[in-house]
Amino acid sequence: MKKLIVWGAIVALSFSSIYAQRVAIKTNVLGWLACGTANVGIDYHIGKHFAAGADFYANPFMFGDDRSAQHLNITLSGSYYFCEAFHGSYIGLHALHACYDAGLGTYNYDGHLNGVGLHYGFVLPLSRHWRLDLMAGVGYAQCCYDLEARQYHKGDHE
Numbered sequence: 001m002k003k004l005i006v007w008g009a010i011v012a013l014s015f016s017s018i019y020a021q022r023v024a025i026k027t028n029v030l031g032w033l034a035c036g037t038a039n040v041g042i043d044y045h046i047g048k049h050f051a052a053g054a055d056f057y058a059n060p061f062m063f064g065d066d067r068s069a070q071h072l073n074i075t076l077s078g079s080y081y082f083c084e085a086f087h088g089s090y091i092g093l094h095a096l097h098a099c100y101d102a103g104l105g106t107y108n109y110d111g112h113l114n115g116v117g118l119h120y121g122f123v124l125p126l127s128r129h130w131r132l133d134l135m136a137g138v139g140y141a142q143c144c145y146d147l148e149a150r151q152y153h154k155g156d157h158e
Helices: 002-014 029-035
Strands: 023-026 038-045 050-059 067-081 088-104 107-125 131-149
Touching: 023 050, 029 038, 067 107, 088 131
Parallel strands: none
Antiparallel strands: 023 038, 038 050, 050 067, 067 088, 088 107, 107 131
């Protein structure tokens, strides 16, 4: 699945003309620092006020025998900028799908979720090539999972 997403992004980008004013590559720094979640996003300018984007998140790590937050997530979004794309404030819609294997203590949740939501953001220019995008959103997600008791081997937790 991961290879398919990476190759799809490479193919999509290779067939389009890339101009710095039309494409923004981004990451969620708080996701890296707080959760160790690798992530990258691509936004594409599709009109004076509009942009469409895709964000990819992956966390393959276990945090010990009794804690995990493994997940793979893709989020698609569309935004309307009040001034012009990639400048100033904006509103938008997003949809996401994620697969996860998460647990704490004796139970483990293995499943997937689908969601939709609204977001509001503001882009602050830091320099000619760097911008800080502050965004907050609300939404709804439906989770489908199997609840499993964690299995421990003899001698693991005595």
